[in-house]
Amino acid sequence: xxxxxxxxxxxxxxxxxxxxxxxxxxxxxxxxxxxxxxxxxxxxxxxxxxxxxxxxxxxxxxxxxxxxxxxxxxxxxxxxxxxxxxxxxxxxxxxxxxxxxxxxxxxxxxxxxxxxxxxxxxxxxxxxxxxxxxxxxxxxxxxxxxxxxxxxxxxxxxxxxxxxxxxxxx
Amino acid sequence: xxxxxxxxxxxxxxxxxxxxxxxxxxxxxxxxxxxxxxxxxxxxxxxxxxxxxxxxxxxxxxxxxxxxxxxxxxxxxxxxxxxxxxxxxxxxxxxxxxxxxxxxxxxxxxxxxxxxxxxxxxxxxxxxxxxxxxxxxxxxxxxxxxxxxxxxxxxxxxxxxxxxxxxxxxxxxxxxxxxxxxxxxxxxxxxxxxxxxxxxxxxxxxxxxxxxxxxxxxxxxxxxxxxxxxxxxxxxxxxxxxxxxxxxxxxxxxxxxxxxxxxxxxxxxxxxxxxxxxxxxxxxxxxxxxxxxxxxxxxxxxxxxxxxxxxxxxxxxxxxxxxxxxxxxxxxxxxxxxxxxxxxxxxxxxxxxxx
Numbered sequence: 469x470x471x472x473x474x475x476x477x478x479x480x481x482x483x484x485x486x487x488x489x490x491x492x493x494x495x496x497x498x499x500x501x502x503x504x505x506x507x508x509x510x511x512x513x514x515x516x517x518x519x520x521x522x523x524x525x526x527x528x529x530x531x532x533x534x535x536x537x538x539x540x541x542x543x544x545x546x547x548x549x550x551x552x553x554x555x556x557x558x559x560x561x562x563x564x565x566x567x568x569x570x571x572x573x574x575x576x577x578x579x580x581x582x583x584x585x586x587x588x589x590x591x592x593x594x595x596x597x598x599x600x601x602x603x604x605x606x607x608x609x610x611x612x613x614x615x616x617x618x619x620x621x622x623x624x625x626x627x628x629x630x631x632x633x634x635x636x637x638x
Numbered sequence: 639x640x641x642x643x644x645x646x647x648x649x650x651x652x653x654x655x656x657x658x659x660x661x662x663x664x665x666x667x668x669x670x671x672x673x674x675x676x677x678x679x680x681x682x683x684x685x686x687x688x689x690x691x692x693x694x695x696x697x698x699x700x701x702x703x704x705x706x707x708x709x710x711x712x713x714x715x716x717x718x719x720x721x722x723x724x725x726x727x728x729x730x731x732x733x734x735x736x737x738x739x740x741x742x743x744x745x746x747x748x749x750x751x752x753x754x755x756x757x758x759x760x761x762x763x764x765x766x767x768x769x770x771x772x773x774x775x776x777x778x779x780x781x782x783x784x785x786x787x788x789x790x791x792x793x794x795x796x797x798x799x800x801x802x803x804x805x806x807x808x809x810x811x812x813x814x815x816x817x818x819x820x821x822x823x824x825x826x827x828x829x830x831x832x833x834x835x836x837x838x839x840x841x842x843x844x845x846x847x848x849x850x851x852x853x854x855x856x857x858x859x860x861x862x863x864x865x866x867x868x869x870x871x872x873x874x875x876x877x878x879x880x881x882x883x884x885x886x887x888x889x890x891x892x893x894x895x896x897x898x899x900x901x902x903x904x905x906x907x908x909x910x911x912x913x914x915x916x917x918x919x920x921x922x923x924x925x926x927x928x929x930x931x932x933x934x935x936x937x938x939x940x941x942x943x944x945x946x947x948x949x950x951x952x953x954x955x956x957x958x959x960x961x962x963x964x965x966x967x968x969x970x971x972x973x974x975x976x977x978x979x980x981x982x983x984x985x986x987x988x989x990x991x992x993x
Binding site: 528543 | 726728760761768769771779782790804821
């Protein structure tokens with residue numbers, strides 16, 4: 469087993485274990501912090517797939533942005549209400565439905581995995597990913613790029629509107 | 639880089655005929671450097687603050703107190719490791735390590751010389767920035783797990799501050815990327831070769847017309863300096879650990895080795911931003927005087943002296959300036975720095991297009 473394979477299995481185990489903590493932990497704060505390791509592990513898998521830009525974007529947006537937001541949400545609501553938020557126990561009904569869905573999914577995946585003709589890499593991985601991505605975003609995919617940026621701008625303006633100090637109605 | 643050079647990594651791999659040795663060496667060398675640097679910086683902090691306040695500072699340990707930092711580290715190592723009863727133990731113990739990991743991860747892409755960089759990836763600049771956002775989680779984790787209102791307040795303030803100051807810092811970094819048309823720190827350094835007027839703080843290499851863009855690049859340098867102070871929680875932006883208001887902020891409950899980890903992480907962060915300042919604006923490992931004292935070995939000297947200068951500036955400012963109030967701090971970031979950063983970005987973009 470070479471170094472890359474060992475690293476892959478390390479991060480694969482990290483992702484699965486931390487994802488299990490996210491789902492099964494009673495303490496919702498543990499779930500939020502375990503998400504950190506899940507996101508980080510996924511970023512590491514992206515690096516192993518030669519998608520370095522995607523990996524860093526993952527860290528930047530999911531860990532630096534979304535996770536901080538989630539943690540703040542959980543943290544502040546817990547402190548305001550004064551009780552620790554615990555995730556509820558699962559009912560028998562939920563366990564049954566989830567188990568059945570999981571079984572069907574596993575069987576489907578297994579069938580797919582054995583039947584699909586996998587594409588193998590036929591060329592060397594790109595040495596430089598950022599410049600092709602930049603070029604593509606500003607030429608072939610300009611419309612999607614601009615649409616996304618306008619959407620984000622609208623979201624920012626909306627957030628600023630909501631957060632603004634309200635004028636006294638009285 | 640276009641031309642193939644024998645890097646430190648290749649050199650060690652050839653010498654020891656093992657990739658693993660080279661790999662281990664290139665990963666641990668920055669750590670050794672970091673430990674030595676932290677000792678120097680602690681001494682610097684003590685002595686510079688003493689000089690500014692017209693005191694002598696530590697004088698008893700060794701000649702002029704130069705082994706004071708060693709004594710401090712030994713003291714911290716020996717202290718009892720206390721975990722408060724009401725604290726959330728797993729998270730409380732994990733937070734210092736997470737902070738230090740995030741701070742040390744930044745060292746992976748810092749080019750110490752033209753031939754020594756642990757990972758010369760194309761996205762170096764973006765990588766350092768992403769790792770900076772990882773540190774935020776460590777802060778929140780420590781602040782929340784301490785189960786202390788001061789810790790929590792410190793963590794909240796810190797996150798609000800780091801997230802706000804990331805915006806002008808990101809725009810400034812983007813402007814440098816526009817100037818250098820690369821995110822690879824080695825390429826950014828190599829672009830600034832030659833004399834010191836080729837540094838990006840002086841508009842980068844170009845004709846006489848670059849005089850027009852110098853005010854903007856110099857403004858970018860100042861903006862990044864201010865933003866980097868805020869990101870490392872140094873004075874005048876140290877409201878997350880403002881002693882007069884919230885004890886010691888997010889690390890109020892920490893003691894002994896775990897406090898030392900937070901401390902080391904702060905010093906590591908200081909070096910990372912100082913290194914980034916010297917790489918982005920002051921030519922990194924390039925000699926200021928053309929070919930005079932230029933080369934891979936001298937590069938280490940130039941890079942480390944430039945970075946140490948900015949660490950010194952951070953310490954100097956800490957003992958000179960008073961602390962900002964929370965609302966002033968947010969006002970500076972959103973109402974002054976962000977618009978000015980956008981202005982500089984447009985100017986630099988225009989310059990890069992017409993150049």
